[in-house]
Amino acid sequence: MIVVVGAGVAGLTAVQRLATAGVPVTLLTCGNLGADAISAGNTALAQGGIAAALGPDDSASLHLEDTIQAGAGLVDAVTAEILTTDGADRVRELLDAGFPADTDAQGELTFGLEAAHSRARVLHAGEDSTGAALSVFLTNRVQRLAATGRMHVIEQASLTELMVTNGSISAVRYTSPAGAQQLDTSTVLLATGGYAGLFPTTSSSAAITGQGLLAAARVGAVVADMEFLQFHPTALVGTGELLSEAVRGAGAVLRDPAGHRFLADYHPDADLAPRNVVARASFTVLEQFESSAVFLDATVIEERYGPGTLALRFPQLTKMLMTHGIDWTRQYVPVAPAAHYCMGGVATDGYARTSVPGLLAAGEVASTGVHGANRLASNSLLEGLVFGARAADTALRFRQDAVWQVASPLRELMSTAKDVVSGRALMAEHSEPDYLQRLIGKHLGIMRHHDGLVELLAALETIAHPAADLVRLMTAAALARTESRGGHWRADYPEPDAQQNRRTGWRLTTTHTDPGHDFAAGRIKENALYVDA
DSSP states (O other), X not given: OEEEEOOSHHHHHHHHHHHHTTOOEEEEOSSOTTTOHHHHTTGGGOOSOEEOOOSTTOOHHHHHHHHHHHTTTOOOHHHHHHHHHHHHHHHHHHHHTTOOOOBOTTSOBOOBOOTTOSSOOEEOBTTBOHHHHHHHXXXXXXXXXXXXXXXXXXXXXXXXXXXXXXXXXXXXXXXXXXXXXXXXXXEEEEOOOXXXXXXXXXXXXXXXXXXXXXXXXXXTOOEEOTTOEEEEEEEETXXXXXXXXXXXXXXXXXXXTTSOOOGGGTOTTGGGSOHHHHHHHHHHHHHHHTOSOEEEEOHHHHHHHOTTHHHHHOHHHHHHHHHTTOOTXXXXXXXXXXXXXXXXXXXXXXXXXXXXXXXXXXXXXXXXXXXXXXXXXTOXXXXXXXXXXXXXXXXXXXXXXXXXXXXXXXXXXXXXXXXXXXXXXXXXXXXXXXXXXXXXXXXXXXXXOHHHHHHHHHHHTTBOOTTHHHHHHHHHHHHHOOSOBTTBEETTBOSOOGGGOSOOEEEEEOSOOOTTEETTTTEEOOOTTEEEO
C-alpha cells in the first residue's frame, strides 16, 4: 500500500494517478475531503492561477527563462525544465478532462499576465478562484475513485510521525477521532504544504505549519533552502487576506502613504517586478513612513476599462473587500507584505525522491530547486500538478523494483548537508503558540540580521512548541547565508554574493537514537535499497 499525506493539488494528483493504475493507495487528510477548507489547504486559497506555456506566442523554454530569472541565481535548470515542459502537458490533460478554465467569447483560453512573466500565460478558472476550482475538480475525481473502492480516504487524520526500519520507511503514525493509529507501508508521499502558517501575518492557511516537513526531518531527511520564504506584497492589512498579483497584472499600482507610485523608483518593471523586489520595496516604504500600510490602487483599472471591470475580473476579491467596507472601485486598499510561500522544504530530486528510501515529497513541502531563491508567480499550482504526477510514477517503480536511486542535485545536497541539533529534550519556559509566532515575525520576517537570528536561536531553547525544531532549521540557514538574495534579505549583508550562489542542505540531529538511524552523525545508515545514481 502507498500512503499519500495531504489533499492539496500535489496529493490529489498523485492519488488519482495511483488509483487509476490499480495500485492500493490510502489518502490521509487532516480535514474532511471536499467538505471543509482544512483539507484543501493552500490549494483552495490560490487566486492567481496556473502558469503554463500554452499560448500561441509562448513556449516551455520562455517559461523556463522567466522561472530562472525570478529565482535569483539558485534555480536548478534541469528540474525547472521538467516543471515547464511537463507542466504544459499536465495542464493540457487537465483541460482535456474537463477542468473549467476561463475562455473568451470564442471559446479560446484566456491568459493573464503576472509579475516577472514575459508572456501572458496564467490560466484562471472563475477568474480569481482558480485554486478553489482546481481543488473541487481534483477532489471530485478522487471521491469518485473512492466510491468505487479503488482507493481509501482517512479523514481528520493528523500526521504525527514517520517510522523507519533498516534505513527506509516502514510506517506512518497519525491521530484521528479514533485515537493514535499506524499504517504499515514502505512508500509514503508527503504533500502536506509549507510552513508560512507559522508567521504572525500570513496569506497561508493557519493550519499549514510544516508538520510533514518536520516529520521528514526527524527521520533524517535532508532539507534545503530553508532561508528562502516568499512574502506576498499585497495582503490586506489586519487580516492577511491575499489580493492576487493578477490585479497588478491587470494594471493596478502600489502607492505610498503620500500617494506616490513608488515601485518605479526600485525596478524598471515597477509594479510587475519580481515579488521579492516588490515586498522589499514595500517594507522600505513602511519603515520610511512609519506606516502599517502601503496602498493598492485598482481604481486605474476601472478608469481604463470601464465601470464594473473589477467586479467582473475579480468577483471574489470584490466581495471580500466589501465585507471589510472597502469599495476598491473608488478607494485605495491598505496592504502590506505577508508570509506567503516557502521555497525551502524536504530536499528532492526531479522524481520527488528524498534522501530517505521510500519517502517522497511533492508540492510546497518539497524543495526541488525549481523556485531557487524566489518563486515565479503562479508556478505553485503547476508544481503540484507536475511533481504530484512524477511522485506517483516513482512510487509505482519503487513498488516494483525496491530500488531507490537518488539523482543530482540531491546527491550533492546530501553530501554537503550540515547538522542542526534538535532541542526537543530541553526544559521549556514558554509554551504559548503566539510567543513563537512573535519571535518568528520579528527575526525571520522580510529583513533579517545576525544579532536577531542569534537571539532567536537562544530563545528557542526556552520554547515548548512542536515547530521549534523547524524554526531552528530556518534560523540556521538564514544565519549561514551572509548575503541578500531572493526571499532572504540580510540587513547586515544587503548585497548578493557570487560565492554563495548555491543551495544549502541541512539535517536535524539529536542525541536520541532510533532504529535504522545514526542521528549523532546526522545521517541515515546505508542500506541495500539506497543506490547512488
